[in-house]
Amino acid sequence: MEKSYALITGASQGIGLAIAHELAARGVSLLLVALPDVHLEQSCAELKRKYPHIDVQALPADLTREEDIRAVAERCYREQWRLRYLINNASMGFTGPYESYSYEFYEKVLHLNVMATARLTRLLLPLLRDHTPAYILNMASMAAYFQMPYKVLYSSSKAFVYHFSLALREELRGSGVSVTVVCPGGVLTNPDVRRTIERLGRLGAAFSLEPQQVARSAVRAMLQGKSEHVPGFWVAMYARLRHLFPKGWIRRALGWVFRRKFAEKTYKRA
Ligand SMILES: NC(=O)c1ccc[n+]([C@@H]2O[C@H](COP(=O)([O-])OP(=O)(O)OC[C@H]3O[C@@H](n4cnc5c(N)ncnc54)[C@H](OP(=O)(O)O)[C@@H]3O)[C@@H](O)[C@H]2O)c1
Numbered sequence: 001m002e003k004s005y006a007l008i009t010g011a012s013q014g015i016g017l018a019i020a021h022e023l024a025a026r027g028v029s030l031l032l033v034a035l036p037d038v039h040l041e042q043s044c045a046e047l048k049r050k051y052p053h054i055d056v057q058a059l060p061a062d063l064t065r066e067e068d069i070r071a072v073a074e075r076c077y078r079e080q081w082r083l084r085y086l087i088n089n090a091s092m093g094f095t096g097p098y099e100s101y102s103y104e105f106y107e108k109v110l111h112l113n114v115m116a117t118a119r120l121t122r123l124l125l126p127l128l129r130d131h132t133p134a135y136i137l138n139m140a141s142m143a144a145y146f147q148m149p150y151k152v153l154y155s156s157s158k159a160f161v162y163h164f165s166l167a168l169r170e171e172l173r174g175s176g177v178s179v180t181v182v183c184p185g186g187v188l189t190n191p192d193v194r195r196t197i198e199r200l201g202r203l204g205a206a207f208s209l210e211p212q213q214v215a216r217s218a219v220r221a222m223l224q225g226k227s228e229h230v231p232g233f234w235v236a237m238y239a240r241l242r243h244l245f246p247k248g249w250i251r252r253a254l255g256w257v258f259r260r261k262f263a264e265k266t267y268k269r270a
Helices: 014-025 038-050 066-078 103-129 152-171 191-199 201-206 211-223 233-244 247-261
Strands: 005-009 029-034 056-060 083-088 134-139 177-182
Touching: 005 014, 005 103, 014 029, 014 038, 014 083, 014 134, 014 211, 029 038, 038 056, 066 103, 083 103, 103 134, 103 152, 103 177, 134 152, 134 211, 152 177, 177 211, 191 201
Parallel strands: 005 029, 005 083, 029 056, 083 134, 134 177
Antiparallel strands: none
16 A cells, blocks of 8 residues: 655654654654754654654755745655645744844744745645645644733744634635644643743643643544644633633733743843
8 A cells, every 4th residue: 555644844852753653653654844953863763663664754944944845845746755644833932021032033933833834735735635535733832822921922823823724624625635723732842841831830730741642632633634622631621711701811811920930031032
């Protein structure tokens, strides 16, 4: 039987790597996209060792660069990979007062969190349409549901991913390509995220999951063709409860929590 492929961005670490393991265990071959560094090489070697029956390819790329995105897509067409899964997962997360990060940093964030998802999806959609049933999984965040002070550009970029996914899903109804958006709460991945979750104390601990838990339930939701998925029982409950409160209250409450937890002087300009 011909191999089916999943292209996963941000696949060298964290949730992206955990999703790679989930799909590999289901016999799906992998196209791992991440920055060209040692993490990508190590993760690729680890997956090849653990799942010798599938094909694993590393596609090093800086997804903030348009030319790298085009090169990734062109390679997929050239190699005639049977692409059935597109996982738009890579993004940059950060916390701090809006003015503590530079204009240049924000441009990179928008290129990675917003443009890379829109561009890759546009470039690879014809290939997915050729290999239906096919699936797109876009990694948003609980932050997509809120207007978050101290995470201003991050939460706004995730709101883009959320709306983009659900609108495209509707447009693709009946095409054989299903779109799922995943909105996790805190996930214990890179040291920055771990530090932020620790700073939030008991609140952070109650709402955080391991990347493997998120990957397992996200892949399941994608294969079930769900539109939207929040991993973790308590996080999902919290996400539902948000409808009970006025948005202005939630904004102020979030501002209060972050203002107390993150003294402005602890942030350096990026
Ligand atoms: N962790 C959380 O608490 C949390 C919560 C909600 C949503 N999410 C979302 O889940 C997704 C994954 O988060 P994570 O915490 O697992 O991330 P992570 O551990 O920081 O890993 C980020 C991945 O993205 C890659 N990457 C970073 N910049 C890139 C670029 N310019 N071009 C290509 N690849 C790049 C990294 O590659 P290198 O290894 O080469 O740097 C790495 O593979 C993100 O969309 C995030 O917003 C995370």
